[in-house]
Amino acid sequence: MKNKTFGSALLVAGTTIGAGMLAMPLTSAEMGFTYTMALLFLLWILLSYSALLFVEVYQTVQRKDAGIATLAEQYFGMVGRVLATLSLVIFMYAILSAYVTGGGSLLAGVLPFLGEHAAPISIIAFTVILGIFIVISTGAVDGLTRLLFMIKLVAFVLVLTMMLPLVQGENLMAMPLKEFLIISASPVFFTSFGFHVIIPSINNYLDGDIKRLRAAIIGGTALPLVAYILWQMATHGVFPQVKFVEIINNDPTLNGLVDATYHVTGSNLISGSVRLFSTLALVTSFLGVSLSLFDCLDDLLKRINIKAGRLALGVLTFLPPLAFALFYPEGFIAALGYAGQMFTFYGLVLPVGLAWRARKLHPNLPYRVIGGNLTLLIALLLGLLIMNVPFLIEGGYLPKVIG
Numbered sequence: 001m002k003n004k005t006f007g008s009a010l011l012v013a014g015t016t017i018g019a020g021m022l023a024m025p026l027t028s029a030e031m032g033f034t035y036t037m038a039l040l041f042l043l044w045i046l047l048s049y050s051a052l053l054f055v056e057v058y059q060t061v062q063r064k065d066a067g068i069a070t071l072a073e074q075y076f077g078m079v080g081r082v083l084a085t086l087s088l089v090i091f092m093y094a095i096l097s098a099y100v101t102g103g104g105s106l107l108a109g110v111l112p113f114l115g116e117h118a119a120p121i122s123i124i125a126f127t128v129i130l131g132i133f134i135v136i137s138t139g140a141v142d143g144l145t146r147l148l149f150m151i152k153l154v155a156f157v158l159v160l161t162m163m164l165p166l167v168q169g170e171n172l173m174a175m176p177l178k179e180f181l182i183i184s185a186s187p188v189f190f191t192s193f194g195f196h197v198i199i200p201s202i203n204n205y206l207d208g209d210i211k212r213l214r215a216a217i218i219g220g221t222a223l224p225l226v227a228y229i230l231w232q233m234a235t236h237g238v239f240p241q242v243k244f245v246e247i248i249n250n251d252p253t254l255n256g257l258v259d260a261t262y263h264v265t266g267s268n269l270i271s272g273s274v275r276l277f278s279t280l281a282l283v284t285s286f287l288g289v290s291l292s293l294f295d296c297l298d299d300l301l302k303r304i305n306i307k308a309g310r311l312a313l314g315v316l317t318f319l320p321p322l323a324f325a326l327f328y329p330e331g332f333i334a335a336l337g338y339a340g341q342m343f344t345f346y347g348l349v350l351p352v353g354l355a356w357r358a359r360k361l362h363p364n365l366p367y368r369v370i371g372g373n374l375t376l377l378i379a380l381l382l383g384l385l386i387m388n389v390p391f392l393i394e395g396g397y398l399p400k401v402i403g
């Protein structure tokens with residue numbers, strides 16, 4: 001594979017742009033575009049910062065294939081290893097089960113001749129076909145992601161060329177309908193910028209070259225930011241806020257949004273493009289998360305001195321989400337409810353802790369993320385706040401949002 005840094009940046013962007021992007025406009029409909037922009041920038045900075053903290057800490061690893069849980073053990077002992085492993089593995093199994101279910105039902109839609117077995121067959125086919133690439137190698141996943149990401153980009157540009165000309169300046173001026181919506185919406189936006197599980201895989205893929213890892217992360221997070229801004233501008237700008245809120249109250253799903261855009265643009269092409277785009281968003285994010293889980297399990301097995309082959313690792317990666325999707329969907333839906341919390345833990349609280357310890361033990365590391373202890377503290381506090389937002393909404397302290 002020629003330029004691995006470019007490929008890694010696309011793996012980051014591909015993992016990031018997933019289901020979250022589709023949920024975001026529904027979550028922020030009542031918030032108005034200005035506040036939406038503010039939240040996008042703030043969370044982009046926060047999550048790029050935490051990813052770069054991982055890069056900083058990766059300068060101190062002993063093996064280039066060390067996983068996040070190995071880093072946690074290096075700095076926080078067995079407690080760190082166990083907490084990191086649990087939050088990573090449960091998070092990834094839950095999100096993969098959701099992706100397998102979603103991908104399966106999309107596939108079943110084009111295979112109706114399978115009759116009553118369409119759903120399970122499609123779920124299995126979706127997983128096996130994509131799983132093969134994971135089992136082959138990271139290079140194979142890189143190749144497939146490049147291809148799919150390009151098609152995804154074309155579909156997205158098509159959506160934008162149809163929607164952006166209809167944007168009206170006054171729609172973008174809308175203010176939040178309730179106070180503190182920006183806080184309520186933060187977990188959905190936060191998870192939308194998530195990709196951190198893939199850092200160990202690309203660190204290994206780039207042979208532990210910190211400069212290239214850093215470049216891949218900066219490039220790979222800039223792309224989603226631009227995509228999210230344009231997407232929010234299109235959705236917030238096409239509809240007056242009252243209408244936008246009405247749409248999502250009638251059907252708070254992507255389908256509702258697609259139908260509404262179809263009415264405004266009068267074009268069938270828009271529904272097709274949004275559908276193609278959302279399918280590919282799901283697939284590229286699935287590829288990124290599966291690759292991450294595969295490497296995370298490898299890291300765990302190495303720790304307990306089990307040498308598993310790629311096929312066995314593939315089975316361990318895909319069998320549980322398949323089983324959940326086929327036999328016990330309630331299980332992963334329950335786990336998914338806590339996905340945001342698990343991600344805030346390993347994606348923000350943990351890297352802050354790691355960097356804090358690493359800076360004490362290795363004060364002269366060549367690369368250091370800007371900002372000192374105060375920045376670490378602010379990031380930690382924001383992480384703790386975002387982690388508690390669902391409880392604050394439940395307790396009635398914050399307004400409810402979709403997502």
Ligand SMILES: N[C@@H](Cc1ccccc1)C(=O)O
Pocket residue numbers: 015016017018019020021191192193194195196197285289343
């Ligand atoms: N950002 C992904 C979700 C995700 C979060 C964290 C890690 C990996 C994936 C999405 O929007 O769907």
